[in-house]
Amino acid sequence: MTLRGVTVREIFAHLLTIWLACGLFTPATHAQVTFERLLNSRKEPQNWLTYSGDYSGSRFSALDQIGVATAHNLTAKWVYQTGATGKLETTPLVIDGTLYATAQDDRAFALDARTGRPIWMYQHQLPGDIRPCCGRVNRGLAILGDKVFLGTLDAHVIALDSKTGNVIWDIVAGDYQKGYSFTVAPLAVKNLVIIGVSGGEYGVRGFIDAYDAATGARQWRFYTVPGPGEPGHETWEGDSWKVGGAPAWNSGTYDAATNQIFWPTGNPAPSNRGEGRAGDNLFSNSLLALNADTGKMNWYFQFTKHDEHDWDATQVPVILDAGGKHLIAQANRNGYFYVIDRASGKLVSANAYGKTTWSDSKDAEGRPIAKKEASPTLEGHTVCPGALGTTNFMAPAYDRQTSLFYVTARDQCDIFSTAPQPYEAGHAYYGSAYFPSEEAEPYRGFLKAIDPTTGELKWKFEHTSPTWSGVLATAGGLVFTGDAEGNFIALDAASGKPLWHFQMGGAVYAAPIAFAVDGKEYVAIAAGSAIYAFGLPERNLKTSQ
Amino acid sequence: MSKKKTECFLPSRSAIPNVISISLSILCMMMVVAIAPKLTADDRNPYVGDAKAARAGEYEFRINCALCHGLGAHGGGRGPDLTRAQKKHAHSDAEMFQVISNGIPGTVMPANGTNGQGVGMTDAEIWQIITYIRSVEAKASGNPAGNAAHGKELFYGDANCSLCHMIEGKGGRVGPDLTAVGGSRTRAAIIDSVRNPSRRLAWGLTESTKEFPQEYETITVVTADGKQIKGVALNEDNFSVQMIDASEQIHLLEKDKLRSFQKSRESFMPQYNSDILSDKDLEDVVAYLASVGAK
Numbered sequence: 001m002t003l004r005g006v007t008v009r010e011i012f013a014h015l016l017t018i019w020l021a022c023g024l025f026t027p028a029t030h031a032q033v034t035f036e037r038l039l040n041s042r043k044e045p046q047n048w049l050t051y052s053g054d055y056s057g058s059r060f061s062a063l064d065q066i067g068v069a070t071a072h073n074l075t076a077k078w079v080y081q082t083g084a085t086g087k088l089e090t091t092p093l094v095i096d097g098t099l100y101a102t103a104q105d106d107r108a109f110a111l112d113a114r115t116g117r118p119i120w121m122y123q124h125q126l127p128g129d130i131r132p133c134c135g136r137v138n139r140g141l142a143i144l145g146d147k148v149f150l151g152t153l154d155a156h157v158i159a160l161d162s163k164t165g166n167v168i169w170d171i172v173a174g175d176y177q178k179g180y181s182f183t184v185a186p187l188a189v190k191n192l193v194i195i196g197v198s199g200g201e202y203g204v205r206g207f208i209d210a211y212d213a214a215t216g217a218r219q220w221r222f223y224t225v226p227g228p229g230e231p232g233h234e235t236w237e238g239d240s241w242k243v244g245g246a247p248a249w250n251s252g253t254y255d256a257a258t259n260q261i262f263w264p265t266g267n268p269a270p271s272n273r274g275e276g277r278a279g280d281n282l283f284s285n286s287l288l289a290l291n292a293d294t295g296k297m298n299w300y301f302q303f304t305k306h307d308e309h310d311w312d313a314t315q316v317p318v319i320l321d322a323g324g325k326h327l328i329a330q331a332n333r334n335g336y337f338y339v340i341d342r343a344s345g346k347l348v349s350a351n352a353y354g355k356t357t358w359s360d361s362k363d364a365e366g367r368p369i370a371k372k373e374a375s376p377t378l379e380g381h382t383v384c385p386g387a388l389g390t391t392n393f394m395a396p397a398y399d400r401q402t403s404l405f406y407v408t409a410r411d412q413c414d415i416f417s418t419a420p421q422p423y424e425a426g427h428a429y430y431g432s433a434y435f436p437s438e439e440a441e442p443y444r445g446f447l448k449a450i451d452p453t454t455g456e457l458k459w460k461f462e463h464t465s466p467t468w469s470g471v472l473a474t475a476g477g478l479v480f481t482g483d484a485e486g487n488f489i490a491l492d493a494a495s496g497k498p499l500w501h502f503q504m505g506g507a508v509y510a511a512p513i514a515f516a517v518d519g520k521e522y523v524a525i526a527a528g529s530a531i532y533a534f535g536l537p538e539r540n541l542k543t544s545q
Numbered sequence: 546m547s548k549k550k551t552e553c554f555l556p557s558r559s560a561i562p563n564v565i566s567i568s569l570s571i572l573c574m575m576m577v578v579a580i581a582p583k584l585t586a587d588d589r590n591p592y593v594g595d596a597k598a599a600r601a602g603e604y605e606f607r608i609n610c611a612l613c614h615g616l617g618a619h620g621g622g623r624g625p626d627l628t629r630a631q632k633k634h635a636h637s638d639a640e641m642f643q644v645i646s647n648g649i650p651g652t653v654m655p656a657n658g659t660n661g662q663g664v665g666m667t668d669a670e671i672w673q674i675i676t677y678i679r680s681v682e683a684k685a686s687g688n689p690a691g692n693a694a695h696g697k698e699l700f701y702g703d704a705n706c707s708l709c710h711m712i713e714g715k716g717g718r719v720g721p722d723l724t725a726v727g728g729s730r731t732r733a734a735i736i737d738s739v740r741n742p743s744r745r746l747a748w749g750l751t752e753s754t755k756e757f758p759q760e761y762e763t764i765t766v767v768t769a770d771g772k773q774i775k776g777v778a779l780n781e782d783n784f785s786v787q788m789i790d791a792s793e794q795i796h797l798l799e800k801d802k803l804r805s806f807q808k809s810r811e812s813f814m815p816q817y818n819s820d821i822l823s824d825k826d827l828e829d830v831v832a833y834l835a836s837v838g839a840k
Contacts, residue, residue, distance in 0.1 A: 131658075131665060380616075417616070419607040428665065433607040435616070442760070442810070464783050485782035501784055 033095055033143045033162075035190050039256055045475075046516035048094040050251075051140050051185035052395060053513065056319035057253040059397040060473045061514035065521035066536060067476035071490040071499040073540045077522060078116030080531045082107065087509040088526035091140040091185060091395065091470075093148070094515035099524070100162070101531060102138040106152040108160060114517045116533060120165035124152050131179045131426060133201040137509075139251070139393070140185030142193060144213045149193045151182025157195055157211055169216035173197065177426045179204050185251050189261060189292050192219055196248025196263060200312065203243030203269040203429040208252075208288070210295060220295030224248055224265045224283045232282035240277035243423050245269030246284035250314035250393055253328075255342065260289045260298060262319070262328055262342075266312030272376055272387070273308060273418055273431025280305040285313040287330065289345055299345030303367075304334050308375050308432075309358070309416060310387045318398045318405065322453045329452040331396055331407040333389030334358070336368055337455050351455030353448060354390035355411040358383050376416035376432045386414030387434040395470030395511035397479065402493050404449045404458055406479050410466035412436070412443040447471065447481050449496060459496035470511020472523065480523055482508025488525055488532065504532055590638040591669075592676040602677030605670045613653070618681055624654070625729030630683040631839060633728055641675045642668075691825070696833030699826055706830065709814065712837055718793045719777060720814060721761065727831070728838025735831050739822065742812035763813045764788045766796075767804040777813045 033049065041047070041054045045062035052059050066074065082088065084103035092101035099113040106124035111117060130136075130153045141148040147159045147168055155174040160167060173195070174180025179202020186195040192210040200206070206224035211217065225244035226232040236244055245268045252263030268277060268284035283297075285304040290297055303313040311334040318329045319342065326342040335356035339348040347365050359368035374383050388410065396407040414434040423429055436443075445466030449458040469482030479493045484507050490500040506528015514523050520541060524533040592598035607616065613624030620626030625633070634649055635641040645666070648656035658665025666674065700706045700716075707716035710723045726735065737744065746760050764786060765775045776790035786806070788796050791813075800806050817827070 417607065419604040421604055421608070427667065427670075428608065430608050433611055433616075435612060464781050483783055487783055489783065498783070503782070503784075 031096060032145050035144065035188070038144070038188060045514075046094075047096065048092065048513040048515050049143065050093070050187065051091050051142070052251060052253065052316055052318075055189075055254040055256065057251075057316045057398075058318060058320070058400065058473075059316075059395055059471065059511065059513075060400055060475075062475045063514050063516055063521045064475040064477075065516070065541075066474065066478065066490075066514075066523065068478065068492055068499065070536055070540055071476070071478055073536050074490065074500050074502070074523075074534045075537050076502060077114075077533045077535045079533075080111055080116040080118070082109070082529050082531065084529055087135045087137050087468075087507075088529065088531075089135075089137045089139045089183075089393065089509045090526050090531075091511050092513055092524055092526075092531065093141055093143050094513065094517075094524075095143060095162075097517045098162075099515075099531075100141050100143065100148050101526070102140055102150065103529075104136045104138070106138055106150065108141060108148065108150050108165065110162070110165065111531070113515060113522070113533070114520075116531070120163075122150075122160055122165040122167070124150070124154075124156070124158065126152070126154055127176065130154050130176055130181065131199075131202060132181060132183070133179075133198070133428070137183050138185075139183055142186040142188040144188035144191075144193065147213060149186045149188065149195075149213070151184055151186055151195050153181045153183070155180040155182060155197070157182070157186070157193065157209070157216065159193075159213065159216060171211065171216040171218075173209055173218075174199075174204070174207075178202065179426050179429075182249075184249050187251050187254065187261065188213060189254050192292070194252070194261060194263075194292075196250070196252070196265075198247050198249040200245040200247040200249075200266045200269055200310075201271055201428055201430065202426060203245060203423050204247060205242060205244060206246035206248055206265060206284075208248045208263050208290065208295070210292075222288070222290055222295040222297065224286075224288070226282065235279035235282040237276060237278040243269055243429065244277065244281060244284065245271065245429075246281070246286075247312070248314070249312070250316060253317055253319050254292065255319055258298075258343070259292050261292050262317045263288050263290060264312075264314045264317055264330065266314045267307050267310050270421070270423075270429045270431030271307075271310040272416060272434065273420060274306050274375065275420070275431075277306075281307070285311060285334075287313065287317050287328065287340065287345075301338075301340050301345050301347065303330075303332050303336070303338060305370070308370075309334075309383060310430075310434075311385075311389055312392075314393065315391060316395055318396065320398050320405075320452060322403065327452070329398070329405055331391050331405065331409070331450070333385070333392055334368075335385045335390040337405075337407075337450055337452070339452055339455075349455055353407070353450055353455070353457065354409045354446075355384045355413070356390070357413070376418050376434075378418050380415040380417035380435070382413050382415050384413035385410070386412045386436070387416070388412060388414075392468065394468055394509075397471040397473040398452070399473035399479070399493055401475060401477070402449075402473075403451070403453075404473075404493070405452045406447060406449050406471040406473055406481075406493075408467055408469060408471060408481065409446045409448050409460075410443060411446075412466065445484070447479070447491070447496070449479075449493075461491060461496045461498065467508060469508035469525075472512035472514060474514050474523075476521075480512040480514075480525070482510070482512070482525055482527060484508070486527060488512070488527065488534070490523075502532075502534065504528060504530070506530065588639045588642075590642075590672050590675055592672050593638070593679075595676060596680070598673045599677045599680040602670070602673030602675070605666060605674050606677050609666055610674065618678055619731050620729060620734060626731045626734075627678050628682045628731075629728075631728075638672075638675050638679075641678070642671055645671050645674065691828030691830070691832030693829070693832040693836040695826075696829035696831065696836075699822075699830050700833055704817075704822055704826065704830060712834075719789055719791060723834060723837075725838055727834030727836070728840075732831050732835075735834060736827060739817045739827060739830075742814040742816060743810065746810055746812060761813065763809040763811055765805075765807045765809070766798060768798070769802055769804055771804065775813075778808070781808075 082103035154176040224246035268281035358374040445463040504527040510526035709720035
C-alpha cells in the first residue's frame with residue numbers, strides 16, 4: 001500500500017525514528033553501545049560507559065542537577081543487596097537506564113537504574129583453589145555492542161549478553177593454579193576487549209591482552225616482562241624474568257588521537273625482595289603506551305625501579321591537557337604525583353603528595369630515586385609509605401571545571417622485614433613481610449585536591465581513618481567519596497568542605513559514579529555488600545526545573 | 546575526681562613485633578628451600594622436631610601470621626601469644642592444622658587464604674608453621690610467679706582496676722574487658738600496658754583484620770551549651786562520635802553540633818608506676834589475669 005509513492009512501512013519507519021529521537025521510548029531502547037559512543041561518552045553524560053566514565057580516566061560527570069546548593073537535600077533512592085560478602089570494589093556502568101555491576105566471586109548483574117530492581121544475574125562458577133591475593137574482588141565490567149565483559153578470578157575472560165546475562169563466549173587467558181587471575185574492569189576499544197592480569201604476589205609473568213569482542217579470539221598480548229632478545233630483558237637477573245610479576249590489574253585509558261592505550265603495571269615479583277632480580281625489572285611499575293590495534297609499545301615510563309615495597313604503579317593514568325600540553329597525570333602508590341608528556345613519555349614533574357621517606361634525590365630526568373637504606377632488611381626497616389602505598393587501586397578524579405585532581409591518600413609507614421622464600425608455582429611469593437610501624441601511628445587518611453600543573457595541594461579533607469574509596473567529580477561543583485566507616489560524602493569541589501553525608505553501614509572500597517534516567521540525576525556507590533543510589537527529592541527537582 | 550588514679554587500661558594490641566629481637570640465626574634460612582614431602586593424611590605432622598622445617602615455617606609465619614600474632618609468635622595486635630604452652634583453641638598438631646586451615650568462627654582468625662594478608666599456605670607449609678610454633682613455645686605451662694588470689698584482691702580492691710575493667714561480668718565499663726587477656730597476651734605485654742598505658746592504644750592494624758574500630762582514644766568535647774565531657778571513644782566516624790565518660794555515661798554526639806572536639810592518644814588510664822603498684826603486686830595481678838585467661 002502506498003500513499004503518494006511513500007509506503008506505509010516507510011512512514012511507520014520515519015515515525016519510529018522521530019519517536020526514538022524524541023526519547024519517548026526511553027529507557028527501554030537499549031541501543032547498541034558502539035565504539036563511537038564510547039569515544040564520545042561526554043555527549044551522553046546520563047550514561048556511565050566505562051570504568052572511569054570516559055576514555056581519559058577523568059571520572060568526571062557533566063551532570064549538574066545535584067549541585068553545591070542542593071547537595072544537602074540528597075536522599076537514598078534505592079539499595080541493591082548483592083548477597084556477596086567481602087570487599088565490593090565494583091564501578092557500575094549505566095547505559096540507557098540499565099545499571100551493570102559486579103560483586104565478589106565474579107558475580108555480574110544488571111539492574112533497573114531507577115529502582116535497583118534486578119534484571120539478570122550471572123554467577124561464574126569458580127574452582128575451589130583459586131588464588132586471589134587480596135580478596136575475591138572484581139572492579140567492574142566493560143561494555144561494547146550488546147555484550148558486557150568480565151574478567152574472573154580463575155583467569156577467564158567472559159562475554160555476557162547485556163540483555164540476559166547469557167554467556168556468549170568464555171575463554172581462558174592464564175593458569176589460575178599458577179596465580180593468574182583477573183580483578184580489573186576491562187577496557188573496550190574499537191572491536192577489542194583489553195584486559196590486564198593480576199598475580200604479582202604469585203610470580204606470574206604479567207601481560208595485557210586484547211580479545212575480539214565478537215568472538216573472544218585473542219588479537220594481541222603484551223608481556224610486561226620481556227623475554228629473551230626483547231628490549232628490557234637485560235634488566236632481569238638470570239631467569240628471574242620468568243616469574244617477574246609486573247601485573248596490570250587496574251584499568252588503563254585510551255587516547256584516540258594517537259590510537260594509544262595507556263596501561264599501568266604493578267610490582268616485580270617477589271614483591272618485597274630485590275635479591276635475585278638485580279636490575280630495573282622492566283616493565284614493572286611502569287606506564288606503558290601501546291598501539292591499541294597491535295599492542296606494540298611506543299614508549300614506557302618506569303615510576304619505581306627495582307621495587308622492593310610492593311608499590312604497584314597500577315593507579316589510573318589520567319589523560320589531561322593543561323597549559324597547551326598533552327599530559328598524563330598519575331598519583332602513584334609510591335607517594336609521588338607524576339605528570340608525563342603524552343607524546344614522548346618524558347617526565348614533566350614528580351612531587352610528593354603524601355608522607356614519603358624512601359627517596360631524597362632525583363635522577364637527571366627528575367624521577368625520585370630510592371635510597372639504599374630504604375631496602376627491607378632482616379631486622380626490619382621503616383619506610384614511608386608502607387606497602388599499601390600513599391594511594392592504591394582507589395580511582396581518582398580529574399575535574400575539568402576546577403582543573404583539580406582529586407585522590408584518596410593515606411599516611412602510613414611500615415616496617416619491611418625480609419622473609420626469603422623460593423618460587424613455587426601458585427604460591428605466594430613475597431620475599432618479605434611488612435608490619436605497621438609505630439612511627440606513623442595512627443594511620444591518617446585524606447581526600448586531597450592537587451593542581452596537576454604544579455603538584456600543589458589545593459585542599460585536603462582528613463578522614464577519621466584511611467579509606468579505600470575512589471572519587472567522583474561532577475559539574476555540579478561537587479566531589480563524592482566514601483569512607484572506611486561507611487559514609488558516602490559530598491564535598492564542595494572548590495574548597496573540600498563536606499556538604500552532605502549518608503551512613504551506608506559498610507566500608508567503602510569502590511568508586512562512585514553519576515548517571516541520569518528520566519532527567520533525574522543519581523550518584524551511586526558500592527559499600528558493604530550493597531549498591532546505593534542517591535538523588536534529589538521530587539520537590540527539589542520540581543523547584544529546580 | 547576520686548576515680549582518676551584508679552582508671553586502668555589495657556590495650557588489646559599488645560606489641561608491635563620487635564623485629565630487632567629476631568635471632569640472627571635465621572640468616573641461614575635464606576638457604577632453606579621448601580621442604581615438601583607429599584602428604585597423605587591431614588592428621589599427622591610429618592615434620593615433628595625437624596629444625597629445617599621449623600625455619601621454613603618461620604618465614605611462612607612472618608608472611609601469613611605475624612601481622613596479628615607478632616614476629617616471634619609472641620602475640621601482636623589481634624592475635625594471641627602462641628609461644629604459651631597452653632593454647633585456647635588447639636592443643637595437638639592436628640587441631641592446630643584445623644584452626645589454621647579453617648579459621649576460628651566468631652573471631653578474626655581467618656581460614657587459610659581468605660584474608661588479605663598472606664596468600665594461602667599449602668598443607669606442607671601449614672605443618673612447617675606448626676613445627677615452627679612448637680619450636681618456640683614454652684615447654685610447660687609454668688606456674689605464674691605471682692599470687693593469683695592476692696592479684697584478684699588487688700584487681701577488685703586497692704589497685705582499683707575493676708572501676709574501669711570487667712572480668713567475667715564483674716567490674717567497670719570504661720576500659721576493655723580483661724577476661725581473655727591473660728590467655729592471649731604475654732606477661733611482658735600486660736606489664737607494659739599497666740606501666741605505660743599510652744605507649745600503645747588498641748588499634749585495628751589493617752582493615753582486613755579490623756574487628757571493631759575501638760581504639761580507646763581519649764575524647765574531650767565541649768557541647769553547644771558549654772558542657773565539657775571527657776571519656777573514651779566507643780566509635781567514631783567523620784561526622785559523629787560515640788563515647789563513654791568516667792561515670793559510665795554514654796554520649797552520642799554529632800561533631801558539627803559541638804563547640805569543640807579533641808581526640809588524644811594519651812590514654813584515659815593513669816600510668817601505674819611502681820609507687821602506685823609495686824612490681825610484686827603487679828605480678829600478682831598478672832597471675833590473676835593468667836588464671837582467668839587459662840579457663
